[in-house]
Amino acid sequence: MQEPLCTPEEWKEGQAAIDAFKEAFVTLRDQVRTQFIGQGALVDDLLSALFAGGHVLLEGVPGLGKTMLVRTLSQAVQLGYERIQCTPDLMPADIVGCMTLIETDHGGHQLTYQQGPVVSNFVLVDEINRATPRTQSALLEAMQEGQVTVGTRTVPLPQPNIFIATQNPVEQEGTYPLPEAQIDRFMVKLLVRYPDPADYHAIIDNTTGVTSPAIQAVVTGEKILAMRRWVRQVEISRPVLDYAVRLVVATQPEHTSLDLVKESVALGVSPRGVQSLVVMGKVKALLDGRTSVSCKDLQSVALATLRHRVLLSYRAAAQRITQDQVVEAVLQSTPTTGCSA
Amino acid sequence: MSNAQVIQRMQTMLGPTRARLGRLRLGRALREALVLGSFVAPLTLGSTLLVGLLVRPRGMLTQAQLAVILCCTLLSAAVCLILKCGRLLIHRSSWQEAAQVLDAVGNPHDLIVTAYDLAQQDRNSIFARMAVDRGVAAMEAGRNKPFHLAAPSPAAGRIGLGLLATVLLAIVVAVVPRAGGEIVTDAGTSPADSPGPKDASTTSLQAQRTPPKVSSVSRPSAQVVSTSRQLEAREVLPSVLPTSLARSGASQNQAGLTRQAFSAQSPSANAASPQETPPSENRQASTPRAAPRPASSPTSEEESSPTPTDTRQRAGGSGAPDSESRLKASLLSGETDPDSEEENQDDLRQEKQQQRALAGTGGQPLLSDRLAAPSRELGLSGKKSDLPPEGRGGPSDLKRSRATATILSGLPVPVHVKGMKQQGKSKSQARALPLGASDTESRPVVEARGPGHEGQVRRYAPDPAWQAVLDRYFRSLRESESNQQSE
Secondary structure, eight states, X not given: OOOOSSOHHHHHHHHHHHHHHHHHHHHHHHHHHHHSOSOHHHHHHHHHHHHHTOOEEEEOOTTSOXXXXXXXXXXXXXXXXXXXXXXXXXXXXXXXXXXXXXXXXXSOEEEEEEEOTTSSSEEEEETXXXXXXXXXXXXXXHHHHSEEEETTEEEEOOSSOEEEEEEOSSOOTTOOOOOHHHHHTOSEEEEOOXXXXXXXXXXXXXXXXXXXXXXXXXEEXXXXXXXXXXXXXXXXXXXXXXXHHHHHHHTSTTTOOOHHHHHHEEEOOOHHHHHHHHHHHHHHHHHTTOSBOOHHHHHHHHHHHHGGXXXXXXXXXXXXXXXXXXXXXXXXXXXXXXXXX | OOHHHHHHHHHHHHHHHHHHHXXXXXXXXXXXXXXXXXXXXXXXXXXXXXXXXXXXXXXXXXXXXXXXXXXXXXXXXXXXXXXXXXXXXXXXXXXXXXXXHHHHHHOTTOHHHHHHXXXXXXXXXXXXXXXXXXXXXXXXXXTTOOOOOOOOOOOHHHHHHHHHHHHHHHHHHXXXXXXXXXXXXOTTTHHHHSOTTOSHHHHHHHHHHSOXXXXXXXXXXXXXXXXXXXXXXXXXXXXXXXXXXXXXXXXXXXXXXXXXXXXXXXXXXXXXXXXXXXXXXXXXXXXXXXXXXXXXXXXXXXXXXXXXXXXXXXXXXXXXXXXXXXXXXXXXXXXXXXXXXXXXXXXXXXXXXXXXXXXXXXXXXXXXXXXXXOOOOOOSTTOOOSSOSSOTXXXXXXXXXXXXXXXXXXXXXXXXXXXXXXXXXXXXXXXXXXXXXXXXXXXXXXEOOSSSOOOEEEOOOOOHHHHHHHHHHHHHHHHHHHHHHHO
């Protein structure tokens, strides 16, 4: 056997980064699971999005612990935490802040910027679909560019920064569906489902007793930033990247050959969707101890990263076709690199 | 160790996989070509065979048509082969494809293809080098694993059906008679073999289509062919000439004379039943047997356009028997020259003679006298037509006095009674009654022009199907008239 391309020192360094990533991930996951019982895949995806540097949209019926999950995660990381409880009368200034006339010590007045809750590391936007579209649109700049602009003042958000929003898909009265531009800014959309029946005992024990488990902050902001850099260093080969592109293009009705997409999809996945797909795939590869992304990694995160970017047509809605069905059909119809031979 | 060395090493290990991949792809392409060819080849064979049978000579195949059928079939098979296998010659299996195959066998995470690609991109990050090393290790571990390509469905039934269809069509091609000369008609057996009404005329038609093989055989065999044709003509003529004469009804005496004359020479003529055959077939039957007329034969008198009185004289006189005797003599002589133009001229002469013989009997107008058709126009009252009142095929005076319909059936043709002025509502299409207000809304209306303004007139607008029938009828009528005029 010939000598490897990587020197032993380099190999050791790379392996140490992988191990550190996995260790931080597992530590954080275990900490969250002490409070949030069950839903292992949901927690993994949530943490993956955190380390990938994206924002998360949690969707589920009431009572499944969406807010508690986010609150638990905020306690497990040493980050600034803010909560925005969205209501119909919430104004954009309530989110991004505003210029306020403040009385100075010398008796005078000064117009100063009073920052809103959005200027924080960890922002929980609870019941986001209860806010009006004008209020929702106040989050666009913050989520995409990591800054807010008030008047002539532009305020950068502290890093690492993550927005986790929750919404209830059942209630329709008094809610405002998120616009496409808003939805597209979430890296993943995670569906919070009912827990397994076996987990109910632990849930009841944890929540109906006198005391609840204490959550410790196990991951700092700097470590999260370092892990995000490692994620970005994970390699992806051209054939795997081609597969990611094929997946995304297959969701676009004007480019696909899939009948289901042509008939059911009004708007396909944007290039931002490919970015999210690849970055989340990198997190999966790193968690698996590899330094390169495979097609299986992309497949495992395709639902979470693509489902909310597929805008269904009225015909699909009438036929009760879901976004997950469309993405799964695309996954099944798109050959991977190994199958192309 | 550089990325170039890694690539070289990986290619060395991927070599057998790549070669095996090429062989598997070739096999798959051949199977696909077989599947495609099993559909295309019989289709081509059947279509070309059908076209060959439909064109002249109908129901037969010439050597050229047979060659075209074979060439098209072989060409279609070759095209299928090229379509499926030609791509492999141009686009050979790449190293990356070989790496993908190995990954598909044993690596669920695309380690080999990623390593090869990253080495090709010369990525030098730690994670990239680690990925390359992992890929090389995975390739060393799994390069000897057997792999298979996703083969298409066998489609054995389809292939078998296609091959069966090809064999059946090839048998049909082999069975179809050739028009290139293999069938030399035997005068004694051909009429008996031919089924149904295809007796004399069909036999003579086959003999006409069969080119003489005199040049390709020895002199005695050529004499045998000539003798057989003479015998065949003796059998054909008695069944042809009386039939045509009987149809025309020109002269029973002539027919009787002719029949007696033939019965004296060929006893088998009485056995042949006089069937109803159209004159054109009779002409075809008699044409190839007609001997070239000698140069001294009086043709100038026949070619000059005779007057109706001449025609009647010839029909009732000795003109017709002379032509028949000449025809009989020429047919019995057996001297044929199918390529000469004199046959065609002789055919025209015979046609003229037959028309003259039939002229004046009411059966068929004499078309060759080149007279203009009589005026069939009713015309307005007191107005004469420019065309002569008499002519070829015109109505008698009695019929003309009763008026003849010049326009289409189904139209409100007014009845013009001689001596009664303006008996009908109108006299022609141009003189229709003005329409009412309700009619103008529901029907297409044209406005009459001219000095005598008559208001809006009705235009007959038949149904589309009926209109197509009428168009076809008048088009064929005009074509036949133009053909007659050109002749």
